[in-house]
Amino acid sequence: MRKFLTIVKRETWREIKSLKIIVIAVIMLAIILGTIPLISSSFQSSSPQLGLLVAPFNNNGSMAMKLLVIDNTGSPVSISGNLSYIYYNNDTRVFISNFKTSSSSTITIYSDIPFSNYVNQPRNFFEASVSGINISTFIFIDVSDSLSISYWDIVSPSNSSLPGIAILVTSFDGKVPSNFSIYINNTLAGIPNNFGYFRAYGTGNVTYKYMNTSGFIKFLSPIKGISITVEEVITSLSSSLISLFVPIAAIIAGYDAFAKEKVSGALDIILSRPLKRETVYWGKILGAFIPIFIYFTIISLLSLLFLMHYGIFFTPLEILSLVASVSFLTFVFIILEGISGFFGRSVATPIIWGIVIWIFFNMIYSIFSLVVIFISGTNILSTGAVKIENIIGLGNPIDIARYITYFSIPNSQILIYGVSFADTVIASLAWIIVTVLIFIYLSKKFE
Amino acid sequence: MIQVINLSKTFRGRKPIRALVNVNFEIGRGEVLGFVGLNGAGKTTTIRIMAGVITPDSGSVLFNGVDAIKNHDKVADKIAWVPENPVFDPTMSGRDFLIYLSKFNNNIVPKERIDEVLSRVGLLERSKEKIKVYSLGMKRRLALAQAFLTDPEIMLMDEAMNGLDPEGMNLFREAMKNFKNSGGSVLLSSHILTEISSISDRITFIHRGETFQTSSVEELEEEFRSKLGNYTYFELDSLREDELDEICKVFNLNAKFDGRLLWVKDASDEDIGNLNIFLVKKGHRVMQIKRAEFNLENLFLQKIRELEGDRK
Numbered sequence: 001m002r003k004f005l006t007i008v009k010r011e012t013w014r015e016i017k018s019l020k021i022i023v024i025a026v027i028m029l030a031i032i033l034g035t036i037p038l039i040s041s042s043f044q045s046s047s048p049q050l051g052l053l054v055a056p057f058n059n060n061g062s063m064a065m066k067l068l069v070i071d072n073t074g075s076p077v078s079i080s081g082n083l084s085y086i087y088y089n090n091d092t093r094v095f096i097s098n099f100k101t102s103s104s105s106t107i108t109i110y111s112d113i114p115f116s117n118y119v120n121q122p123r124n125f126f127e128a129s130v131s132g133i134n135i136s137t138f139i140f141i142d143v144s145d146s147l148s149i150s151y152w153d154i155v156s157p158s159n160s161s162l163p164g165i166a167i168l169v170t171s172f173d174g175k176v177p178s179n180f181s182i183y184i185n186n187t188l189a190g191i192p193n194n195f196g197y198f199r200a201y202g203t204g205n206v207t208y209k210y211m212n213t214s215g216f217i218k219f220l221s222p223i224k225g226i227s228i229t230v231e232e233v234i235t236s237l238s239s240s241l242i243s244l245f246v247p248i249a250a251i252i253a254g255y256d257a258f259a260k261e262k263v264s265g266a267l268d269i270i271l272s273r274p275l276k277r278e279t280v281y282w283g284k285i286l287g288a289f290i291p292i293f294i295y296f297t298i299i300s301l302l303s304l305l306f307l308m309h310y311g312i313f314f315t316p317l318e319i320l321s322l323v324a325s326v327s328f329l330t331f332v333f334i335i336l337e338g339i340s341g342f343f344g345r346s347v348a349t350p351i352i353w354g355i356v357i358w359i360f361f362n363m364i365y366s367i368f369s370l371v372v373i374f375i376s377g378t379n380i381l382s383t384g385a386v387k388i389e390n391i392i393g394l395g396n397p398i399d400i401a402r403y404i405t406y407f408s409i410p411n412s413q414i415l416i417y418g419v420s421f422a423d424t425v426i427a428s429l430a431w432i433i434v435t436v437l438i439f440i441y442l443s444k445k446f447e
Numbered sequence: 448m449i450q451v452i453n454l455s456k457t458f459r460g461r462k463p464i465r466a467l468v469n470v471n472f473e474i475g476r477g478e479v480l481g482f483v484g485l486n487g488a489g490k491t492t493t494i495r496i497m498a499g500v501i502t503p504d505s506g507s508v509l510f511n512g513v514d515a516i517k518n519h520d521k522v523a524d525k526i527a528w529v530p531e532n533p534v535f536d537p538t539m540s541g542r543d544f545l546i547y548l549s550k551f552n553n554n555i556v557p558k559e560r561i562d563e564v565l566s567r568v569g570l571l572e573r574s575k576e577k578i579k580v581y582s583l584g585m586k587r588r589l590a591l592a593q594a595f596l597t598d599p600e601i602m603l604m605d606e607a608m609n610g611l612d613p614e615g616m617n618l619f620r621e622a623m624k625n626f627k628n629s630g631g632s633v634l635l636s637s638h639i640l641t642e643i644s645s646i647s648d649r650i651t652f653i654h655r656g657e658t659f660q661t662s663s664v665e666e667l668e669e670e671f672r673s674k675l676g677n678y679t680y681f682e683l684d685s686l687r688e689d690e691l692d693e694i695c696k697v698f699n700l701n702a703k704f705d706g707r708l709l710w711v712k713d714a715s716d717e718d719i720g721n722l723n724i725f726l727v728k729k730g731h732r733v734m735q736i737k738r739a740e741f742n743l744e745n746l747f748l749q750k751i752r753e754l755e756g757d758r759k
Contacts (some may be wrong), residue, residue: 002550003550003551006547006550006551010547014536014538017538261536264534265530265532265534266534266535266536268495268498268500268530268534269528269530269533269534269535269548269590269593270548270551271499271500272498272499272500272523272526272528272530273523273524273548273551273552274519274520274521274522274523274524274551274552274553274597275519275520275523275551276519276520279520445459
């Protein structure tokens with residue numbers, strides 16, 4: 001144990017001083033600290049970014065729409081808009097109602113037009129156009145199938161340049177819908193796919209479709225729940241940054257610990273000492289792990305302190321999940337780089353392997369999902385495709401790390417549709433065990 | 448003291464390299480064993496196995512009867528290794544590096560011991576400097592210092608004196624002699640065969656991963672006399688094959704050219720004079736003419752020629 005701790009201490013101290021690791025940590029910290037004010041300001045702008053539009057229709061000839069706006073600022077909300085009815089076939093809009101509120105977050109709008117006028121028309125839509133919450137996108141609700149009194153919302157509060165979206169879902173007959181579609185005329189180009197702000201709440205089997213899709217949004221299974229919070233957005237952001245930066249740092253630490261010393265020959269003199277080979281290797285793994293863990297945990301804590309300044313607090317579970325995510329990614333990528341160190345006798349080979357591993361899991365791996373979705377004939381815009389993508393993600397440590405953070409967010413299972421907490425735990429353990437076994441095998445085979 | 452028994456080792460890869468086929472020798476207490484072979488013969492691989500850096504495919508290394516490979520963590524502080532390429536963590540100072548290594552010993556190394564070994568190799572004054580500023584000679588001294596750190600019973604010296612200045616060479620030589628005199632054993636691998644023959648008690652030859660002979664220096668001298676003692680050699684720039692044939696025919700001599708030396712057997716003084724004139728007339732530069740004296744290098748090359756001849 002004394003010898004093991006000597007190696008751990010030495011390796012840890014060396015990596016703690018590693019300029020490369022420090023630079024990566026600082027870049028990540030800078031991005032987080034630079035982004036938080038943007039997120040927070042978008043949440044605290046005078047125009048609330050969270051919109052939840054609920055529009056139950058009664059069946060007595062008039063229409064009541066309830067508009068609920070969740071206000072993060074605590075200040076009075078002022079929104080206005082109009083509701084139109086569209087005959088799909090000839091693209092005719094029928095104005096129903098204007099609405100406006102200046103003080104309450106809930107308003108009720110009554111239509112001037114009898115409800116019966118809208119019933120039994122082929123392929124009809126309601127269109128909600130709302131101003132004051134930055135809605136620049138028209139949301140069309142296909143009511144050709146009957147709908148229950150359920151509500152939906154899609155929010156994009158992460159960036160002030162992106163509009164908030166409210167979806168109006170109406171019901172004509174009060175029945176629970178079995179199937180219906182939501183068409184989104186998506187002008188939200190450039191939205192990252194893992195931002196976690198696309199939420200829909202409701203019941204029934206829902207198919208989401210885009211019109212003029214130019215961005216990339218995950219299609220999610222609806223659940224009942226609350227709307228997105230700033231914590232969730234930041235958790236998603238952190239998880240994305242962790243996925244990007246932690247593997248690089250871990251690969252560098254893994255390279256320093258194994259390949260660099262192995263190729264240079266500096267490892268030999270240690271191995272010639274009265275030590276078990278395993279003591280050296282595991283000491284090095286732990287010694288590479290600790291600095292990355294320390295740095296990125298510090299970054300997380302600094303981010304949290306910074307967030308507290310903006311009045312945003314994380315739950316202990318959310319913090320724990322971030323730390324678990326960092327730990328998992330760090331460990332797996334150190335081992336992966338350690339494995340690559342056994343191949344090739346030049347310095348370049350393990351570096352190239354490290355870069356390939358990083359690019360593969362960060363960028364190329366998702367192609368597998370697309371291939372499987374394509375081969376299985378699943379509609380790429382369906383929840384089935386999301387499920388396939390998420391399940392295949394269990395083979396990717398970066399996706400697993402993301403899942404780990406999502407589980408801490410209430411109702412965010414929506415983001416990992418088709419994957420349970422147990423699946424994630426099993427997949428992460430499998431990754432750890434398999435990579436460790438490969439590492440042990442190679443350490444005995446290649447010297 | 449230490450026995451190397453039937454070692455074999457193949458380095459796997461796209462093109463597997465059979466580094467060791469069958470290596471056998473033993474070193475007694477207080478003995479210096481020279482280890483002689485061409486580049487790539489398997490000397491370093493053998494030494495690295497003995498040092499516990501790599502493991503063999505088969506065979507064993509017995510240290511005082513204990514399997515040194517399986518019990519590396521128990522016996523390695525008695526087996527010191529001075530590597531061919533002394534590579535250490537460049538970010539550490541020489542002293543810190545020794546302190547770090549000393550923590551791996553089974554017995555705690557007192558701090559005074561660090562100063563003592565640093566002083567012994569002449570590095571004490573510069574021991575607080577980072578290794579990255581060390582010259583090759585200083586790194587070699589540090590390699591020797593780390594070998595002494597553990598109070599070893601055997602030292603594995605793998606080309607440990609390459610690149611040393613005369614003072615450094617002398618230091619290594621003295622260190623080895625003192626170590627031997629205090630009962631320590633040495634396995635000495637070096638390209639400087641005169642060095643080996645002057646220090647070693649016995650010499651083991653290795654070729655293509657196989658040890659083929661272990662003899663005392665006296666036995667080798669005897670062998671040299673019987674094989675090469677009646678030879679005269681001419682050191683030449685070059686010699687064509689037709690010229691060699693001509694020499695054999697014209698002078699009726701048994702002659703061989705190994706790329707540098709023209710070996711002539713049983714030549715009289717007159718033959719030597721005539722041959723010299725012949726070579727000069729042919730436009731060759733004759734740099735040296737010498738009657739063969741015991742020379743490990745020449746004997747070794749002769750042995751290699753014989754082995755390669757057998758192979759063909």
